[in-house]
């Protein structure tokens with residue numbers, strides 16, 4: 001049996017080859033799995049089956065092994081799959097019935113790269129959402145203010161963007177969320193809770209509890225721009241344009257979680273991406289506009 005035949009999608013394919021019908025409400029926008037995510041889901045289910053099987057071999061009663069395996073599968077799905085709504089409702093795309101998409105830029109602001117991104121957006125009359133790292137906002141306040149002045153959306157991507165964030169307890173998660181949200185509100189002058197995207201797309205049960213307390217709108221993505229994986233801007237743009245359709249939320253990067261590191265590939269690809277969108281009649285708007293939240 002071929003790999004495609006047994007798993008239903010090509011190796012490396014990210015988009016759903018059988019997109020769901022037009023969504024009727026925001027509930028339908030949650031947790032839509034891409035091909036790779038469905039593969040991951042299957043792997044997780046396989047892991048759970050292994051737990052159950054292993055427990056059976058070692059003599060644990062099935063009454064314990066089966067619920068334990070199922071719990072591990074559900075938890076792992078909620079933590080590791082960015083579009084999963086298992087732990088917290090997560091929006092990964094907008095409605096498909098309007099000619100709009102949302103470009104999102106993560107990990108900035110960056111003093112060198114973000115102004116270039118803003119220049120290009122302005123040139124095309126496009127808007128975008130910046131999922132900013134709080135400490136990067138604090139270090140680049142003028143750039144953050146320029147994002148807001150350009151009618152773009154400044155959103156929360158945690159304060160610290162720690163690689164250990166998934167091990168934070170509820171209190172630490174809440175403090176991290178709150179610190180970043182507070183600074184964003186100070187800059188925007190808007191009291192509404194900013195949209196939130198967790199670092200690396202990972203969610204943990206303590207983060208979910210902290211998110212429930214703030215009634216966060218959690219946002220993933222439906223198209224990964226792959227701009228952290230390759231430098232070739234033409235390939236990045238062509239690859240996005242090949243996959244994008246109305247309603248998609250695209251993940252790109254204008255910043256870095258490590259000091260003195262820069263990600264420029266997304267900014268270089270942006271004019272090509274926006275030109276391609278224009279040719280298709282797709283308008284680049286903020287995530288809130290795409291979701292009709294504002």
Ligand SMILES: [Zn+2]
Pocket residue numbers: 106107157161199200257
């Ligand atoms: Zn990030």
